[in-house]
Amino acid sequence: MENGEKIIFENGKLKVPDRPIIPFIEGDGTGPDIWRAAVRVMDKAVEICWGGKRKILWKEVLAGEKAFRKTGSWLPDETIKAFQEHRLGIKGPLTTPVGGGIRSLNVALRQKLDLYACVRPVRYFDDVPSPVKNPHRVNMVVFRENTEDVYAGLELEAGTDKVKTLLSYLEESFGWHIRPDSGVGIKPISRTGSRRLIRAAIDFAVSRKRKSVTLVHKGNIQKFTEGAFRRWGYELAREEYPDLTVPWDQVKESSGDSRIIIQDVIADNFFQQALLRPEQFDVIATTNLNGDYMSDALAAQVGGIGMAPGGNINYQEGYALFEATHGTAPKYAGMDKVNPSSVILSGAMMLDYMGWHEAAKAIESGIGKAITTRKVTYDLARLMKGAEEVSCSRFAEVICANMAGE
Ligand code: NAP
Secondary structure (H helix, E strand, C coil): CCCCECCEEECCEEECCCCEEEEEECCCCCHHHHHHHHHHHHHHHHHHHHCCCCCCEEEECCCCHHHHHHHCCCCCHHHHHHHHHHCEEEECCCCCCCCCCCCCHHHHHHHHCCCCEEEEEEECCCCCCCCCCCHHHCEEEEEEECCCHHHHCCEECCCCHHHHHHHHHHHHHHCCCCCCCCCEECCCCCHHHHHHHHHHHHHHHHHCCCCEEEEEECCCCCCCCHHHHHHHHHHHHHHHCCCCEEEHHHCCCCCCCCCEEEEEEEHHHHHHHHHHCHHHCCEEEECHHHHHHHHHHHHHHCCCHHHCEEEEECCCCCCEEEEECCCCCHHHCCCCCCCCHHHHHHHHHHHHHCCCHHHHHHHHHHHHHHHHCCEECHHHHCCCCCCEECCHHHHHHHHHHHHCCC
């Protein structure tokens, strides 16, 4: 391998050398096909923008089926260490081991690196088949809290001794009578966890000159968890961004105010408004379960999860892992068939996070132009009139050619 340097994190900022080493997990199932396509596009974008001056030195690390085959572990310690050492990484989809000790490799990676913000940009590329009439009106970036809520893994199975102990404690101490044959889960939402996530969303909105941050919650019913998330959001904006933000009820129409509007909406209303008037939402900050549902619903609105990128980020320590949002699509494994856009656009997010904005823009524009040529993978071709179906690797070539202006 050529000599590369480590990305470091100093004084709250990433320092990216011209030849950074970046670990990657190629992924299971269709992962290797997608990864080959994605790395080609990312390398080409960097080459177009900086010639040979900048170059990513990729370092393969193992997780999933390949790791299990080679090492007997689904998630070797060396993989976690590599992400810690190099700060950033990117991954293809991973098979969730059935019946093993690990609930999900993705959840395990997020927990070990405390990647508290799941960031999912949702935008429309012209000509992508969409189930809604005006998909171009959707342009949002969802910041989903990634470590708390019902995802904390605090669940007890119905009928077990542990759940019986908990239920009798709740009856005795709080007078809460819960049916004895219940399973029980705990939903922690902390001020610390909420504030760091909302801070990430506001920082992003400020740096990208976005219009608003919307806190999406279910606080009308769950007052001390979801309701508190909302309250802590307004409190944080008031305390830490007094000059840069303004709560929605203090906005004066046509005042030319460029401050970021802080607003909130109840989750069920968000789903209907996102279909009816999506342009009223910009940056979104939300709790874990709401964010899970919302990210996929919004992705479907602009053309499906084959196109949706994602990043899991700890802004306080710089750690970040970018990933395909779809699964391994095992029935297409090794067929060089599926759409590589999700990992490619996740790569663009990674380049953007590194400060290599030009390369990120080149990729987005290359994908946009490639789609308008109507030479696309099967998932888009089957819904686009007059489209020519091309393989996963060919689609990467079409993107590269469009980035290079060929
Ligand atoms: P999936 O792999 O996402 O596949 C479901 C369907 O989505 C596919 O059959 C295909 O639809 C479409 N699809 C997925 N990726 C595509 C792509 N790149 N291009 C075009 N279409 C694509 O979901 P699954 O079958 O439920 O899960 C399979 C495995 O993946 C499981 O082990 C699961 O745990 C894992 N998984 C991993 C992640 C992750 O690592 N982030 C996320 C979700 C699931 P058509 O059949 O219509 O062609």
